[in-house]
Amino acid sequence: MEVRRVCSILSMLSVIGALGAGDDGWSMTVLPEVRALEGYPVVLPCTFSHPQHSQHTSLQLLWRLGHGQGASVLFRCTSRTGAPSCEPGPQQDQRYRLEGNPREHDLSLRINSAALQDSGRYYCRVEVQGRDHVSFEDKIGTRLRLYTPPKILSLWAEGSEQSGFTALCRVQGSPPPDVQWLGTEGSILEGSMLEGAMLEGSHPLAQGSRECFHTVSQLRDVSPGQQYTCSASNPLGKDQAVLYVLPPRPHVGGAFTPLLLLLSLPLGAKVLLLLLLGGVWAVHGVRCWRK
Numbered sequence: 001m002e003v004r005r006v007c008s009i010l011s012m013l014s015v016i017g018a019l020g021a022g023d024d025g026w027s028m029t030v031l032p033e034v035r036a037l038e039g040y041p042v043v044l045p046c047t048f049s050h051p052q053h054s055q056h057t058s059l060q061l062l063w064r065l066g067h068g069q070g071a072s073v074l075f076r077c078t079s080r081t082g083a084p085s086c087e088p089g090p091q092q093d094q095r096y097r098l099e100g101n102p103r104e105h106d107l108s109l110r111i112n113s114a115a116l117q118d119s120g121r122y123y124c125r126v127e128v129q130g131r132d133h134v135s136f137e138d139k140i141g142t143r144l145r146l147y148t149p150p151k152i153l154s155l156w157a158e159g160s161e162q163s164g165f166t167a168l169c170r171v172q173g174s175p176p177p178d179v180q181w182l183g184t185e186g187s188i189l190e191g192s193m194l195e196g197a198m199l200e201g202s203h204p205l206a207q208g209s210r211e212c213f214h215t216v217s218q219l220r221d222v223s224p225g226q227q228y229t230c231s232a233s234n235p236l237g238k239d240q241a242v243l244y245v246l247p248p249r250p251h252v253g254g255a256f257t258p259l260l261l262l263l264s265l266p267l268g269a270k271v272l273l274l275l276l277l278g279g280v281w282a283v284h285g286v287r288c289w290r291k
Contacts, residue, residue, distance in 0.1 A: 026050040030124065030138045037236075038148035038174075042114045043099050046107040046124035046138065059102050060127040061086065063109045065120050067141065074122075075109055102126070111144075116174055116213045119146045149237030150177035153214070155230055157222055157243065165222040167243055168194065169230035171215050177232035177239075179217035184227045191219045 028048045036042035044063070059079040064071045075096040077086035086098050095113065100106025107124050122144060125137035150173035159165040169191075171177050181189040194216040219228060224247040231240045 026134075026136050028124070028126075028136065028138045030140065030142050032140060033143045033145065035145045035147065036114055038116055038146050039113060041110060041112045042144065042146075044109045044111070044122050044124075044142050044144065045100075046109070046142070047100070048105050048107060048126055048136070050128055050134070050136070057081070058129040059086070060129065061098075061102060061107050062125050063096070063107075064123050064125070067121065067123065071123075079103065114144075114146055116146050116148060116172075119144055119174075145174075147174050147236060148213075149173060150232035150234050150239045152230060152232055152239045152241040155241040155243050157245065159222075164220070165224075165245070167219040167222045167228050167230075169217045169219075169232070169241065171217070171230075171232040171239075172213055173215075173232065173234050173236075174213050175234050176213075176215055177234045179215065180231045180233075181217070181219045182229040182231060189219055189228070191217045194218050 026049065028046065030046050031044070034042060034044055046063075058081050060076070061079070062073055062076040064073045066072060075088065075092065075098070077088040077092075077098060079086040079102040086102050088097075095111060097110050097112075098107070099110040100108035107126060109122070109124070111118060120143070121141040123138055123141045125135065127135040150171055152169060152171055154170045155167070157165050157167050167181075169179060169181075171179055179191065179193075181191040183189050217230065222228060222243075222245055224245050226245055228243045228245070229240055230243070231238065233239075
């Protein structure tokens with residue numbers, strides 16, 4: 001029910017209707033923007049009309065992501081005269097398929113299991129093959145925005161007893177999550193975004209790495225003997241992870257053993273024991289499990 005409600009909201013937020021028309025009588029209709037949830041299928045609408053097109057005309061159509069030299073062709077097929085469907089090439093990625101029927105002037109593209117890196121601007125193009133070979137494409141493009149709840153990917157600490165410790169929380173989500181740090185008693189602590197992470201909520205306009213949707217927040221002056229919670233939230237949900245910093249234990253002979261940290265990943269899903277040796281993390285006997 002919750003997913004259905006979110007999908008309904010995203011549908012209402014989508015900007016509807018963009019019409020491109022040429023002086024030679026053709027027209028193409030697309031949506032300027034489509035919004036969808038990660039992991040679900042999404043359809044990019046595209047329809048066209050042209051006075052020279054008929055049921056006896058062969059068509060070639062393609063969808064590409066991005067514009068210019070950096071564009072990637074994602075789908076290409078040929079609708080031959082008398083054939084019931086549009087035939088893609090043998091190397092076609094099966095995540096993409098034609099949702100519409102070119103014979104009915106519908107070039108809509110379906111993307112199965114849409115991922116964050118599918119975000120970008122898409123363009124559809126059709127070539128009418130006849131006595132006068134013509135081709136046309138949408139010049140505006142359809143911008144696809146993928147949304148996903150926040151997820152804490154990792155939580156760790158860096159530093160030494162001499163220089164002090166800093167806790168870092170790496171988060172994924174779209175829209176970019178708001179990251180908040182909490183102390184042992186639930187007090188709000190002042191963290192900051194790490195430079196070089198995805199800032200300003202930007203979305204790539206071409207197919208890119210999932211890393212573009214990661215943010216890293218840091219908390220300085222982390223003290224041994226304390227507990228720190230990284231909390232990430234956006235309109236689609238919330239995730240938390242807890243970092244326990246244990247004080248050094250005295251060793252026989254008056255020396256101290258290295259600082260031992262207990263790291264609990266999102267909502268108690270995983271537990272790792274990490275040993276700090278000279279400022280370098282070493283993992284011993286790590287076990288991961290889910291509840």
